[in-house]
Amino acid sequence: MYYDKLIFELSTDGRKGYSLPKTDVKRHDVPDHLKRPDCPGLPEVSELDVVRHYTNVSFKNFGIEKGFYPLGSCTMKYNPKINQDMANLPEFASLHPYQPLDTVQGMLHVYHETQRMLSEISGLDTFSLNPFAGAHGEHVGLMIMKAYHRSRGDEKRTKVIVPDSAHGTNPASATVTGLESVEVKSNVDGTVNLTDLKKVLDDECAGIMLTNPNTLGIFEKDILEIAKLVHEAGGLLYYDGANLNPLLGFARPGDMGFDIMHINLHKTFSTPHGGGGPGSGPVGVTKTLKPFLPKPVVKKTNEGYTLDGETDLSIGQVSHFVGNIGVALKAYAYLLTIGKDSITDIARFSTLNANYVKESLKDVYHLPIEGICKHEFVFDGLKDKSTGVTTLDVAKRLLDFDMHPPTVYFPLVFKESIMVEPPENESKQTIDKFIDVMRIIANEAKEDPDKVKGAPYTTVVKRLDEALAARKPLVKYKDLLDE
Amino acid sequence: MHKYMPHTHEDVRAMLDRIGVEKIEDLFSEIPKTLVHKELDIPNSMSEIELRDHFAALAKQNTPLIPFMGAGAYDHYTPSIIRHLIERQEFLTAYTPYQPEIAQGTLQYIFEYQSMICQLTGMDVSNASMYDGATATAEAMFMATGVRRSDKILMSATVNPNIQRVVKTYADYRDIEVIMVAEEDGQTNLENVKALMDKDVAGLIVQNPNVYGITEDFSNVKDALDEHKGLFIMNHDPSLLAHLKTPASWGVDIAVGEAQTLGVPLSYGGPYIGYMATTKKLMRKMPGRICGVTKDQDGKRAFVLTLQAREQHIRREKANSNICSNQSLLALFVTIYMATMGKKGLYEAQQMSMDNAHYLHEKLLELPTFEAAFDKPFFKEFTLKTSLDIDSMNDVLKTHGFLGPFPQKRFDDTKADLVTFAVTEKRTKAQMDAFVDIVRGLN
Structure with missing residues (x-):
């Protein structure tokens, strides 16, 4: 039988699905001029109504645990249960983001160690876990690119080279960062055409965004040459981490000459896609670009871990708090389970x-x-x-x-x-x-x-x-x- | 062999034979030798037992405190059923619903989520979620400046400074000027809005309740903006919209906010969920995914992502936004929360938050060390002036397991004596009395 109901269609006046404690605190009223005159049309349902409804709704979905999920560029790997259990531990899940630092050292350890392991894996100096998703990472990474050129007084560098095989987010991210994307045609195998690349490498080039292996699954074998050309032209290289999976332990974007990258924890590091999020898009940079990372930055000091908000060059804040840290917890558990041996x-x-x-x-x-x-x-x-x-x-x-x-x-x-x-x-x-x-x-x-x-x-x-x-x-x- | 990787020697041999190479490493031969990396400096793999022990040790280095602070993250109750339901693999492990025939579950809850956000805000259309309340506000700023073809926007000084900072970061890289509207007695100064508003300004961003917890009166704001075709953007706590006038009734064009207040655990700041809703008129300018109703070949009601011509995977550099992944599972979370609380529960729970906040407010004002900072209505969060040393007060509170109030000096040096308290339906009278007793002992 096909379950076709909306939760609103189950609503029956007078039913409820919640319980609240009795209270003897005096009742207060909203002043009339600020008061909503009507009631929002939310459903009235029992707890079992809710549970049964969403269970039946779930049956209309296909998840990784049901069967094969070979979605290209999405890396739909198994989402380990233990990661979920660890992230749900109340000592992590019930921390207020403004708790004193000495009460959140375990959480900051996870943040810092995850950053460190991502740096090691990718060959870049430092990561920030603040970006919420891959596209957010691109946005943040391109802000860093732009901020770097600005800091050198090189304001005319506003063009970002994007191959025609790139993810749609790449050109869109350039636009939201106030940069202009310049599309270059790829070779038949999606790799960068060096001749065409040279034509667009001028003094207005802020950098290039590449996925390696590219969206056709082909490793960019000229990457060292590309990096040399882009750097010589004064541009920076951005690595779209969507396809990092096949390079783990083999080759590192940092060693290839990339200056900035994002990683999709919800692809390479096994955190669930959740039907479209929450993801997490940590951004990594070279030592030179470290001062531009978004605030706050988690640091290890002799007195323990701290949150540092003060650098003059930082692009600023890109999230209210420190990003989807609950997602990073799962990636951390995954990294420890995999380890350097696997x-x-x-x-x-x-x-x-x-x-x-x-x-x-x-x-x-x-x-x-x-x-x-x-x-x-x-x-x-x-x-x-x-x-x-x-x-x-x-x-x-x-x-x-x-x-x-x-x-x-x-x-x-x-x-x-x-x-x-x-x-x-x-x-x-x-x-x-x-x-x-x-x-x-x-x-x-x-x-x-x-x-x-x-x-x-x-x-x-x-x-x-x-x-x-x-x-x-x-x-x-x-x-x-x-x- | 690792438990997550099932390949036996025989499997590998057979697969390599089909491919026609000797060994797996031959599949990596195009990677330049100079790039092939040495051993990584990360720990060896842990068994599940070791991992649990490791997390247990780390958990001991965290001490959850009972919050008497909000400042953008609120300790509301999470009904048990939510965690169980959202962790069903059908929801948790699915990808974005690009194949609608096998993603009706995700699409349906997005539709229900959109419906509920519209019920709370009074707006015509909601998207499927944004990253958090701050980035949703920044996206609303992009939307407004895009619609009005303008590079200036007003923002009230009473917006939480963390939201201000995110909006300014986003604006800076597109050369959009964010002009601050002065505050007066803890509220947005309407005269200043009028003075700063002109036809070149895209609109105004406000927050309700604001950074001090004050529920602002936005009478006449819409008129002031309309005169110059400015758009009205309001960041509003959605949990209070069973009590407070809706953004739509203030004439808001784009309603945004942080929906963490709909039962999402504190989780040290994330994952939370931003929401965004707008008018029919601006629907096609909204960023993010939107789910709509359609029919299948047999005429059956079905759900599908719609108006996708706004989005990055179709429009690339011309898209309204670059957003792709959002906070979908959190949209399901707050949908189940809203369904569970329902028409009356959301009202009753937040009535308790309001009652508790006013009780605490009254008790603290009985102490000689506190006085009112503003004489303005508030809901679950309020700001007082104190003669106490705030850091030492919060240190003492910490030793008793309490997270003390938010010091406004963290945002603004000139507000060294202002502290902002927040309580929810979860705080008991006994906890509040104990809290006040500790503070009473300080001088």
């Missing part, structure tokens, strides 16, 4: 998995870039497109086999992109099953294309009319009642 295996097995899938399917899906990939790769749709079955159709058909589809229609450099990322937690058995299903779908596309075009059949809803939602926005319960 961290390289993350890179090794995620890369092995991706290459295995690629080689196992390239006879039926079009592989535009041959050769070794890192943790992910991109197909450009089915090899045989004659029946008109698209990437969207393949993705929807996968739903009927209880698998989450790969990322589709990204990167934009191919028309029918299918971006596959099978993280290191996934066994050969799981991957073989995916390969089988992808082959079944390719076969169906040939034999019975309408079957694929009509998918999905087994999900709680079928394909949606997205145009209707945009044409006539119904964005709250009251809109449904007013309709």
Whole structure:
């Protein structure tokens, strides 16, 4: 049975789901001129109503614990339960952000150690955990880039080079930082075209944003040359950490010449995506750029850990407190569980998995870039497109086999992109099953294309009319009642 | 072998054979030799037993205190069911709902969240959440300056300085000038708004309750802004909107705020959740994700992300904002909170916060060491002037397990004798009496 109710539709006058203590404190009233005359239309439901409702709502979702989730560039790895337990410890979860420093040394230790381990892993001098998500990290990182040029009186550097294969957040982050993004065409494999790069490296260049391996899963083998060119032109290199997973323990962005980077703790370091957040996007910088980090900065001193807000060059504050620290707790637990003895295996097995899938399917899906990939790769749709079955159709058909589809229609450099990322937690058995299903779908596309075009059949809803939602926005319960 | 990585030797061999390479390291041969790194200086892996012991030791170095302070983070009660429900793997481990057929759960709670935020604020449309209240305010500033094609905005001096700082950081890099409106007796000075407002200014940012806990009277503010087509941005504590006039009824164009007050644990400052809601007119200028209702092929009601042409993954450099991940799971958290508290519970809980705050206020004013700083209405947070040495007072309170009031001198040197207290429905009369007794003993 399909559960179709909204919580508002369960509401019954007089029911309640809460309990409060009795109190003998004198009652006070809001002055009339500030008082709300009516009651907000929240539901009236019992505790069991709430529990059953959200349990039934949850059944309409697909999570990592249900099945394979090879979303490219999202690194949907297992979210360990122990991390959740540790982050929920009341000694961490019930601390007020303005408690005296001597009452929060355990928390600050986690903050500082996480920073330190991220520095070690990435080869950059110092990290700030304050940014809330990847895109926030980009915003903060580009502020640092701009602040650095400003501090040298080099105000004309306002252009940021972004390859056409980059994540959409990259150019958007440039805009919100008051910088202009300059798109450069990539080589066919998504790597930077050095000739084109040289053309845009001038005295207005603030820097370049790169993902390495890039969004096609290809390692930028000319990275040292690129870094040299950009630095010689007076620019800085920004590393988008979305694809850090396959480099863990192998190579470090700092050693490649990157000056600023962000890390997505909710990708590489196993913290849950939560249906779209909370993430955490720590930003790391070289020693030169350290004074520009956002405030406050956690420091280790002889008297213990402190929160330091005072540097003249800091870009300022980018969060009310110290960011999504609860997320960092989980990443810290993960880092300790993995340790230096296993961290390289993350890179090794995620890369092995991706290459295995690629080689196992390239006879039926079009592989535009041959050769070794890192943790992910991109197909450009089915090899045989004659029946008109698209990437969207393949993705929807996968739903009927209880698998989450790969990322589709990204990167934009191919028309029918299918971006596959099978993280290191996934066994050969799981991957073989995916390969089988992808082959079944390719076969169906040939034999019975309408079957694929009509998918999905087994999900709680079928394909949606997205145009209707945009044409006539119904964005709250009251809109449904007013309709 | 590690418990998170299932590859056996046989698996690896078979996979390498399919790929056609000898060993896994061959898959990394394009990485320049000079880059290949030595051993990392991080600890060896811990077993679950060792990890628990390690966290237990760290936990001992934290001492949660009973807060009599707010200053942007409030100790409201979290019903037990919330943690259990949000940690269901279907919610916790899912990605952003880009495949709506298998993400109806996420999409539905976003829709319910948006509906409830609109009920509280009176606004027409809410997005799916922002990072925190401060960044939501900064995004509202971008939205207003974008809509008005302006590079100036007013902000009241009574906005919490941490929010001010975030807004100013964001503004600085886009060359937007943030002009401060003076405060008068703890409130936004309306005359100063009128004096500073002109057609080149995008609008005004205020906060309610403000940094002193005062619930401001915004009568005539909208008129002052309308004269110059300025937009009205209000950062409002959502938990108080069962009692207080809605942002919409003050004529607000963009309502934002910190929804941590809807039962989210203190967690040393995060993760919290910013909210943003606006008018129908400005809907398409709003940043972030928006969920809408549609139908599937069979005509069944379904939910989907909509108006995506505003967003970075479609519009790239022309997007309204760069926001991608937000605080989705926290949106579910506060949705369950609002559903659990419901129409009456939110009112009753915050009535208790208000009653407790007024009780504490009255008790403290009986002491010779405290006097009122402002004669203005407040809700759960209030500011007093004290003759006590604030740091020593808070040190003594700490030894009794209490987190003392917020010293306003942390924001402004000229306010050395002002302290701001906050209490919620969680504080008992006994705790407040004990607190006052300790303070009574000081001089």
